[in-house]
Amino acid sequence: MRALFSEYLCCQEDWMASSLVMTESQEDSETTGGRFSWLTKPDLLVKYHNNSAIVQELIAGKLVSGQWKEHPEFPGNQEMRLYRVWMEDYEVNENRHSRNLSHVRETEGSYEGIDASALGGAVPNSNNSSTPGIPKEKKEKKEKTDDQLARAAIVKVNANLLEISQWEFKLKTAGVAPVVATAFVSQMQTEEQNLREAKSALENALAGGRPLKDVTDRLDAANTQYRGASVQIRKHATVPKARAAKAKAKGAAAPNGAA
Incomplete structure (x- = not known):
């Protein structure tokens, strides 16, 4: 309400000389990926619950595709070769919402110093406090005769x-x-x-x-x-x-x- 009233004054109390623009945007993004680890044959047996057939099939595929390497601590040991193995997928969803309020005036104006009486009395607002930039009308105390x-x-x-x-x-x-x-x-x-x-x-x-x-x-x-x-x-x-x-x-x- 304060922003609206300030805009009303700045456009010389003529809404046709002003425009209030609100820009609202929402951005959704999704990031997916996977995590891979280098495991030995004993590690693979643990991962796949000691299912030797599955482990042998996986190792055969890794040897063909070249996704294996020697263990740095056990070079030449076939049992300790490292195989690049998928561990898990991950997915990250992001939602961003923004709102921007802007004022565009066709005429230049200022509401500073405007007498409240010219606006038809005091201007109420949500918390009954004076609007920033608008001086309160001072009531002169009349002296008794x-x-x-x-x-x-x-x-x-x-x-x-x-x-x-x-x-x-x-x-x-x-x-x-x-x-x-x-x-x-x-x-x-x-x-x-x-x-x-x-x-x-x-x-x-x-x-x-x-x-x-x-x-x-x-x-x-x-x-x-x-x-x-x-x-x-x-x-x-x-x-x-x-x-x-x-x-x-x-x-x-x-x-x-x-x-």
Whole structure:
């Protein structure tokens, strides 16, 4: 697929200006032959299972055709003459297969630097990776406007104010000592006042069409300060699962006991 796409780009996105040629060839070959050895008469008797008649016939034929020679270690000894004797045939079959893919372009072109948007978007392939030589389209991250940043800060402060209103109940449910709970609630009330003042200033700026950056930064800072100040109360207000389940069961059993 990559090769096809690269070819498509190189021919200026016109398949008629390009040809893709695949050459496939297969070669079969067969090699045959035989193996011969020089054997003595005793060797021939062993080879042919002591059949003297066959051995004598073979030796007679070799003497006529001249396929014999004296043994280098026993010259003149007829029993030790060497005869050229067939041992076995062999056959070797080979099969070769080759495939070649070539591109032929009638026009010169290059796909380097082509914007992916000009091709109708990103080009998919089998392994979801970018095609070599084709630059990825860089998506520019749009910066939020001052109005969007301001409204995002208001959404965040509303969530924080809602959380502050629930701390007293959460501390009580978690079994925190009243003295400690009161101190935490008092601290959160101070944070609440700070958040409300910053929120009010931003809302007034939005309503009056005034610059938003400074008041938005103020509210963002107040939100950040609250998250840091609420770390400890968050830990104390977290009810262990076992204790929460026990309290829930106790609350469910209370009406039955009263009955």
